[in-house]
Structure formats: C-alpha cells, structure tokens
Amino acid sequence: MPLHFDLQEYAGRVARATDALEAARLDALLLFAPESQYWLTSYDTFGFAMFQCMVLGADGEIHLLTRAPDLRQAQQTSTLTDDRIHIWEDREGVDPARELAALLSHLGLSAKRLGVETDTAGLTARNWDRLRAALADARLEDASNVLRHLRRRKSPAEVECHRRAATLSDDALGAALAETRAGAFEGDILAAMQGAVFRGGGDYAGNEFIIGSGDAALLCRYQSGRRHLDPQDQMTLEWSGTWRRYHAAMMRTLVIGEANDRQKRMHEAAVDALEACETAIRPGARMGDVFEAHARVFDAHGLSHARLNACGYGMGAVYNPIWVDFPMFYRGNPLPMHTGNVFFLHMILMDSEAGLAMCWGHSVLVTEIGVERLSRHPLDLVEC
Numbered sequence: 330m331p332l333h334f335d336l337q338e339y340a341g342r343v344a345r346a347t348d349a350l351e352a353a354r355l356d357a358l359l360l361f362a363p364e365s366q367y368w369l370t371s372y373d374t375f376g377f378a379m380f381q382c383m384v385l386g387a388d389g390e391i392h393l394l395t396r397a398p399d400l401r402q403a404q405q406t407s408t409l410t411d412d413r414i415h416i417w418e419d420r421e422g423v424d425p426a427r428e429l430a431a432l433l434s435h436l437g438l439s440a441k442r443l444g445v446e447t448d449t450a451g452l453t454a455r456n457w458d459r460l461r462a463a464l465a466d467a468r469l470e471d472a473s474n475v476l477r478h479l480r481r482r483k484s485p486a487e488v489e490c491h492r493r494a495a496t497l498s499d500d501a502l503g504a505a506l507a508e509t510r511a512g513a514f515e516g517d518i519l520a521a522m523q524g525a526v527f528r529g530g531g532d533y534a535g536n537e538f539i540i541g542s543g544d545a546a547l548l549c550r551y552q553s554g555r556r557h558l559d560p561q562d563q564m565t566l567e568w569s570g571t572w573r574r575y576h577a578a579m580m581r582t583l584v585i586g587e588a589n590d591r592q593k594r595m596h597e598a599a600v601d602a603l604e605a606c607e608t609a610i611r612p613g614a615r616m617g618d619v620f621e622a623h624a625r626v627f628d629a630h631g632l633s634h635a636r637l638n639a640c641g642y643g644m645g646a647v648y649n650p651i652w653v654d655f656p657m658f659y660r661g662n663p664l665p666m667h668t669g670n671v672f673f674l675h676m677i678l679m680d681s682e683a684g685l686a687m688c689w690g691h692s693v694l695v696t697e698i699g700v701e702r703l704s705r706h707p708l709d710l711v712e713c
Contacts, residue, residue: 332371332408333573334486339408342369342479347389349475356441357433358385358472359460361451363648365476366393367574372407374399375649377451380417380425380459386436394429426459433464444472450650477655480645482669487575488694491644491671493531495577495692495703497570500525501538502579502706509713511560511585515540522568532571535652539567546582546686547679561586565686567675574646576654577703578673580690584712591680595687596710598630599676603689603708606640606658606674610693610700616662623658623676632678641674644692670695671703 332339346369350358360383366372369383370391376399384392393403394415403414417428433439443464447457448471461469483491504521519540526532537551542564545552549567558564562585569578584592602623609622623640627633643654656664658672666672675690691704 332406333490334371336408338484338486339370341484343385343389343391345479346385346476347387349479350385350387350444353444353472353475354442355444355470355472355475356387357436357438358444358475359383359429359446360385360476361446362449362473362476363451364480364646364654365446367646367648368476368480370407370409372403372409373574374402374406376402377648380456381451382429384433384436384438386438390436392432392436394425394432424459424463426456426463429460430463433467438467439464440466442468442470444475445469446473446476447471448473450648474655481643481655482667483645483671484669487646488669488671490573490575490646491577491692491694492703493572494570494575496705497526497529497531497572498568498577498579498692499570499705500529501568501570502566502581505566506583506711506713509558509564509583509585511558511562511713513558515542515555515558515564518564518566522566526570529570530572532574534569534571535576535647535649539565541565542585544684547681547684549677549679549688558585563592563686565688567688567690569652569673571652574648576644576647576652576673577671577692578644578652578675578690579692579704579706580675580677580688581711582686582688584710586712588710588712591683592685592687593710594630595632595635595678595680595685596689598627598632599678599687599689600708601630602626602640602676603674603691606676607693607700607702610666610672610695612668612695612697613665616656616658616664616666617660619674620658620660620662624660627676627678632680634682635678635680637677637679640676641672641690644671644673666695668695668697
C-alpha cells in the first residue's frame with residue numbers, strides 16, 4: 330500500500346519534530362495521539378482505543394508499541410520497519426505500560442526526561458496511572474502541544490489534501506440539496522451525503538455527520554433517531570468531506586418551505602459575520618481577533634443571545650471521537666495565525682426563544698495575503 334506522501338515529506342516532519350524536542354529539552358516523546366502517529370509516520374489505525382504508544386527519540390529514531398491486530402496495519406500503512414514495531418501480548422494480568430517501560434529501558438530512556446501526550450483520547454486516565462507507575466524513574470512532562478503546534482502549518486501536499494476534502498464537502502452538500510424537500514427522510518439525506526464522499530474516494534469523518542430538523546435544528550451535536558421533514562421546516566447540517574484523514578468541514582441551515590423575515594435577518598447576520606471573520610484572518614493576526622469580529626457582527630444585529638462562545642477551529646488529519654483540531658477561535662486567544670493554517674469557520678445562531686436556527690460555515694486556508702475559501706458553494710439562503 331503506497332504512502333499518502335513521499336518519504337521526503339515524512340523525513341522533513343521527523344526533522345521538525347526532533348528540533349522541537351531539542352527546544353523543549355526532552356530526550357524522547359511518548360506519542361499517544363493518533364494524529365501525531367499518523368502525521369509522523371503515516372500509521373493509520375483506530376487501534377489507539379487500546380494501549381498504544383509511539384516513541385520518538387531525540388535522535389529521530391521511532392518505535393511503536395501496539396497489539397497484534399495492528400502489526401500488519403503498521404507494516405502496510407507506515408514508514409516503520411519491522412524492527413521498530415513491538416507487540417504487547419493480550420493475556421490475563423498483562424500491563425502494557427510495563428511493556429513500554431521495558432522498551433524504553435532497551436532504548437536507554439528509562440531515567441530520561443520524557444514528554445507525554447496526555448491531552449488525547451489515545452491515553453485514558455487508567456493508562457496514565459499505569460504509565461506513571463511503570464516509569465517511576467523517568468521525568469514525565471506534558472508535551473501534548475509539541476507536535477500539535479507543528480501540525481498547524483500545512484505543507485503544500487497537505488493543503489492539497491484539504492482541497493480534496495473541501496471538494497468532497499461540496500459534493501456532499503450538493504447531494505443533500507438534491508434530496509431535501511418537504512416529506513424527505515433525514516436518513517436518505519445522510520445516505521446521499523456520506524455516499525458522495527465515499528464515491529469521491531474519501532474517508533469516514535472524525536465524527537458523525539450532524540443532522541437535525543424541526544426543534545433539533547438548534548442542536549450542534551449528532552443525536553440518534555430520524556424524522557421526515559414537514560412542509561414548513563428547518564434543517565441544520567454539519568459535515569466534513571475527508572481525504573486521507575484531512576478534513577474541510579461545512580455547516581448550513583436549510584429552510585424547507587418559505588423563509589420568514591426573522592430567518593432572513595439571521596441569515597444576513599450569519600453571512601456578514603462569516604465575511605468579517607475572513608477579513609480578520611491574516612498571517613500574524615491573533616486567533617482572538619477572529620472571534621471578536623464574529624461577536625461584533627452578531628451583537629450589532631441584536632443576536633448576542635443566540636451566538637456561541639467560539640466560532641471555529643483548526644482543521645487537520647484527525648481521528649475519532651471528533652474532527653475538531655487545535656486551536657479554536659474564542660475570546661482572547663493570543664495564538665497567531667500563519668500561512669498554511671486551515672480553519673473551519675462556523676457562524677452558529679441558535680435562537681431558543683424563536684425556535685429558529687441559522688448556521689453557516691465553511692473551511693478556509695490562510696494565505697500570504699489573507700484567506701482563501703476552500704468551498705465552491707455560494708452563501709445564499711437556501712429554501713427547499
């Protein structure tokens with residue numbers, strides 16, 4: 330199975346990672362986040378649900394400790410050679426953290442300064458306790474942001490993956506619009522959207538496609554259960570095309586029937602806010618500036634009660650349980666934006682008093698002169 334990028338790309342990532350280790354004065358990184366493992370070596374699996382750790386030494390040497398079901402996964406999807414793949418055995422009483430401690434001892438890292446990715450679904454609280462007990466002689470430090478910061482700046486090859494993902498997102502919206510009408514079944518709409526992604530060669534997204542109509546249009550989380558659309562209805566969709574695990578999320582609230590005046594005003598505000606956020610995005614500007622642009626527009630439209638406390642976040646190659654990547658647009662976020670960053674901007678209005686939703690969003694790329702929309706779909710209000 331061919332790698333998604335050439336070996337030179339992966340070598341460059343390893344070099345950047347080891348430079349980051351040196352800057353942090355770490356002897357090694359214990360990588361539990363699947364995004365880190367994938368970015369560094371192309372290793373692609375949901376095996377992180379069990380105990381799994383990738384060890385990156387300051388010298389650039391990489392080892393993987395995993396279970397037997399992921400042996401061939403590592404052999405076929407990653408840059409790792411067989412001698413760098415280590416298997417811990419499923420058996421009663423096994424402690425995989427001690428297996429990791431033995432590997433680190435073999436690598437001469439037992440009593441060293443080790444960075445650990447703790448802010449990830451790949452390391453449960455139970456396994457963290459096991460790890461600390463097994464590595465009592467080591468100096469463990471949280472290093473969740475070391476590779477996370479590196480992954481923010483996308484290479485040209487990664488940008489191309491985001492572009493492909495955005496095309497799939499647009500295709501999914503087109504498929505949804507073709508199915509959406511009074512009486513349509515939400516399950517058929519979801520099937521059309523997901524089918525468009527798969528037919529285009531894409532992947533499962535990092536979380537479920539979100540669909541909600543009627544009162545559930547005011548939800549921004551997936552919930553189980555399906556309904557048919559009423560002649561006068563509203564439906565909120567949030568989804569992402571995914572190409573080689575890279576995402577480009579979108580969001581829309583569709584009106585079934587004729588939009589009322591309040592919905593039209595909410596739509597106008599959402600588009601104004603989205604465009605204001607795009608204007609605020611430029612290399613060197615702070616993430617918090619984008620949130621302020623979003624809040625300023627919604628507040629001026631008298632919709633402060635309906636907006637959220639964040640208006641988007643990073644896009645990348647991410648895994649379940651959610652496609653949200655670091656960092657997020659919220660008030661006061663001081664992080665600067667850089668050329669090559671990819672973000673999902675979502676202008677979410679949930680007016681519980683009126684029982685109306687209006688959510689508009691798409692993914693963008695930060696360029697040297699500002700921002701580039703990755704979606705081809707217009708921002709016009711959609712009445713189905």
